[in-house]
Amino acid sequence: MSSSNWTTDFLSQLADVGIAVEQIPLPAISLWQIASPQWQQFAELAMLADLRWASGWAEHHDERLFINACFEKYGVYVLLRAIVNTAKPELPSQATVYPAANRSERHSQDMYGVNFLGHPDNRRWTRHKAWAKNHYPLRKDFPVAGMPETITPPDMDYPFVKAYGAGVYEIPVGPVHAGIIEPGHFRFQAVGELILNLEERLAYVHKGIEKIAEGRNPESLARLAGRISGDTTVGHTWAACRAMEQAAGVEIPARAALLRGILAERERVANHLGDMGAICNDVAFVFAQMQFTRLREDWLRTNAAVFGHRLLMDKIIPGGVACDLTDESAALITQGISQLRKELSEIMPAVDLNSSLEDRLYTAGYLAPDIAKAFGTLGYVGRASGQDFDVRRDAPYAPYDQANFKVALEDQGDIASRFWVRYKEINAALKLIGHFISQLTAGDILAEWQTPLPGSESLGIVEGWRGEIMAYVRFADDNKIARFYPRDPSILNWPALEKLTLNNIVPDFPVCNKSLNGSYSGNDL
């Protein structure tokens, strides 16, 4: 089947079983609206047709709630929508078919009060104790400041999954950890050192990103998107800007697209270097960690020298970029790349040949390809388990549509695979940066902004360093944002951690976790 005509076939399959689809073309994506009782039936057919469930969120309009889900196949995305009444907001769950939809539906349940019928696990997720029982923070009548009590009550009664039996014990870890990492709670059931079950409890860093996005202008939303997850500031800003630009019909200049590509690839390299070092540190191979940390630091200093910010925050703005590249800066970047290549060629053999490291990383934290697929696992986690998907190649956008590069792929599914996928991605990214610099021609870096029509909506999809990032944007009147939902790849990768730690031993959990390195902030929003 060629890449684009699966929608035609699938629509005819839907028609055969009596699912009426109202097709509404949006900029850059097609919106399919169906009746809410058929929500689950659609998912069943989608599963049969091998569609990937990519994202799910809701939206409040007066007396109605829009329930959205996004599916993908062969790089073609479809936005699915059903509408329910706020009086009785219920529809059959898709999580019964797609485990990936589980937490997103629970998020909509907590934030909007949507009742997903037949949901396999409808415990609260984003909701801790900050809101009263019948308050739904993302509904329009809930104030932005919230209605907090003076002291938030302790969250003691969350019904964790229990394991019983002789010798089974429970280890609660977090939400406050010893290192400089974000808060999240992990509940282990173990026999001796063997992990029987791991349950994640996140949303400790819920910041109300979705709520405080409402009413912002495009510049302000771009800045907010850059703060969803600090390590993915370029990725999220780009996704949000892409969504807004598509909705407003703004075409960014070619030079701006190339610069965005350079920024995104630089972010990818910096984070992969940091992660590779951190994986080594978690098995006490400190030498390699120090080397990778040093390389990352040099890389970030070049960022600061060339772009004026180590993490490249706020360099992407609606309509283009806020930084240009002089010839001297380009030379500095090229020099940094060859320096990094040279250093890596010395360090990687030392890492590769270390048998004690090999003993820790190979076969540990195995994520089977079918589980990776079922959970829609993205980025290096998916690609280390044979999930051959990369937005830059499969749904290319400027500047990647003009570039040739190889998507890193491994199929062992263990920590070592996730380590080496990162290394391959660094190499690909270095080539891409060189290519983008060579393509640079003089020109504008910022297009003029056009106020979009009220109600314009679009979906911005880019490949961040953790994988596919999706940002949904709808405008209200006067250039204001009505709804913003950013879907960080971590939302789909976190559940994979619960699976890949099974049958590992407790002291191997930290390195398993680091090999996945989900963002807490990006997940919790």
Added chain:
Amino acid sequence: MNWLIAILQTTLFVVLAPLLAGWLKWCKCHLQNRKAPSLLQPYRDLIKLTKKQPVVSEQASWLFIKAPYIIFSATVLAATVVPLIAVDLPTSASADVIVMVGFFAFARFFLALAGLDVGTAFGGMGSSREMTISSLAEPAMLMAVFTLTMTASTTNLSGAIAHVLHEGLVLRPSFVFALFALILVAIAETGRVPVDNPATHLELTMIHEAMILEFSGRHLALIEWASQLKLMLYGVLIANIFFPWGIAESFGASALGYGLLAILGKLMLLAVFLAIAETLVAKMRLFRVQEYLSFAYLLGLLGMLSHIILEASR
């Protein structure tokens, strides 16, 4: 006079232990291309900790508060048994190597109990791991020690060292086996890479550190100091039993001074080797530790066999 020197020697042990830890850290930092903290940093840390008020959980029993003192005293008593700068001291004559192992076991018993006492998941996990490892390490340690004592026909450390010293440089296969067995045991018992990582912040991977997570202030200082002392004890054991040359046999000032310089040199060198080894390898998977310690036991056993077969008939 002899008792005075014995007290002086034990004091030296206690005072120099943080310096060895500082030197080890200094070597490791340089091998990892890092700027090293001052050699005196462990002393500063201990002083800082003693000045802080210890925070004790409401659930803690008397055992939790007493444990640091018991652990520290037991380790200091173990130090009295080991000849540092001179042999034939009255303290080392009154107790032998099995007493020393006993002191270690005593300290460990209380540390493991203290880890369990407050009822946190990490403390219990650390205690369980520590006991698993020590049940494997102690037989290996004794096996290595017995090989030595069979050669010297005494379990008294001072006597064994004097025996090696008087025999001169003889290459004994049994000693080579015992040396390697003791090095492996020492690494496991002092919680170094690749068995444990003393510098980690990852609670789930900890062994020794997991047991002491709940300790703070002067309690923590005492336990840290005891660990540093234990590291030095093992270092001195290895250095003085296998390479005793330089140790004072008389109690003259120059002999003692020479003995001090010799042991400092030997320890510095040992720490460099340890730092290199720790830099070269990653920490092993927890379930590999049993293979590692079985190997140490096997080496000890081979040492003893080779002593019986090759050396004892002579």
